Amino acid sequence: MVLQRIFRAVIMGPPGSGKGTVSARITKTFGLSHISSGDILRSNISNKSELGLLMKCCIDQGQLVPDDVMSRLILRDLRAMDHSSWLLDGFPRTVPQAEALDDAHSVDTVINLNVPFQTIKQRLTSRWTHLPTGRVYNVDFNPPKVPGLDDETGEPLVQRDDDTPDTVTLRLKAYENQTEPVLEYYRSNGVLETFTGTETNMIWPHVEAFLHKKLFSVKQKVA
Numbered sequence: 001m002v003l004q005r006i007f008r009a010v011i012m013g014p015p016g017s018g019k020g021t022v023s024a025r026i027t028k029t030f031g032l033s034h035i036s037s038g039d040i041l042r043s044n045i046s047n048k049s050e051l052g053l054l055m056k057c058c059i060d061q062g063q064l065v066p067d068d069v070m071s072r073l074i075l076r077d078l079r080a081m082d083h084s085s086w087l088l089d090g091f092p093r094t095v096p097q098a099e100a101l102d103d104a105h106s107v108d109t110v111i112n113l114n115v116p117f118q119t120i121k122q123r124l125t126s127r128w129t130h131l132p133t134g135r136v137y138n139v140d141f142n143p144p145k146v147p148g149l150d151d152e153t154g155e156p157l158v159q160r161d162d163d164t165p166d167t168v169t170l171r172l173k174a175y176e177n178q179t180e181p182v183l184e185y186y187r188s189n190g191v192l193e194t195f196t197g198t199e200t201n202m203i204w205p206h207v208e209a210f211l212h213k214k215l216f217s218v219k220q221k222v223a
């Protein structure tokens, strides 16, 4: 689908709620550019940049990276995409980050994946990731064609250092304390759309239908 105007969306949800999986489907269906804060941080870690090395210990301890670092990193990337439609995944995760984003860009819609914590814990400990692209697999849900290898590149998949049961518990705590208030922020701005369920394949048709409607009504308004 070719979009008629610039459309900016955020996808939110606890760790493991399927943000990356749904984002891949959204970008494929609607052609938005996907920006994942976690992928950007992991690429800094793989490249051994000074910032990546500094941030690795926060991430491995299940804590959020400081707001000023994260906002600077993401807003810099967004500045380079001034004429693109985008989908932000993993940012904002705190109210100060949401305010920093609002100061720079208006957000058309926020998709919130509301998946129970119990479902999430099992998923994350069986997540396999292709670090260079952020493509994710799961032993039960979407296994790679060849075990341990990325479908597109044949490169090795890894288990993330922060996908251990103890770190997942800390990440869920950080989500409750620091990220849930962002949902309230967007709810009061009137842009939050929540999708509840335990399976991505059940949630996805609702997200797809919502975005179709949203993009169509945006086009109508412009016409």
Ligand SMILES: Nc1nc2c(ncn2[C@@H]2O[C@H](COP(=O)(O)OP(=O)(O)O)[C@@H](O)[C@H]2O)c(=O)[nH]1
Residues within 6 Å of the ligand: 013, 014, 015, 016, 017, 018, 019, 020, 021, 022, 123, 124, 126, 127, 128, 136, 137, 138, 139, 140, 141, 142, 198, 199, 200, 201
């Ligand atoms: N069993 C199961 N696993 C899923 C489902 N949706 C996504 N996953 C897997 O759960 C893990 C977390 O999903 P991901 O999209 O990375 O979530 P994110 O952390 O919110 O970006 C990955 O291993 C996915 O392949 C689902 O409906 N069922």
Ligand SMILES: Nc1ncnc2c1ncn2[C@@H]1O[C@H](COP(=O)(O)OP(=O)(O)O)[C@@H](O)[C@H]1O
Residues within 6 Å of the ligand: 014, 015, 016, 019, 020, 037, 038, 039, 041, 058, 059, 060, 062, 063, 064, 065, 066, 070, 089, 090, 091, 092, 093, 094, 097, 162, 171
């Ligand atoms: N917006 C952000 N603010 C602060 N820290 C972040 C942000 N995005 C990612 N991180 C750090 O990177 C880690 C991994 O993020 P991400 O890949 O989005 O995890 P998940 O996909 O499991 O939700 C987070 O636990 C956190 O330490």
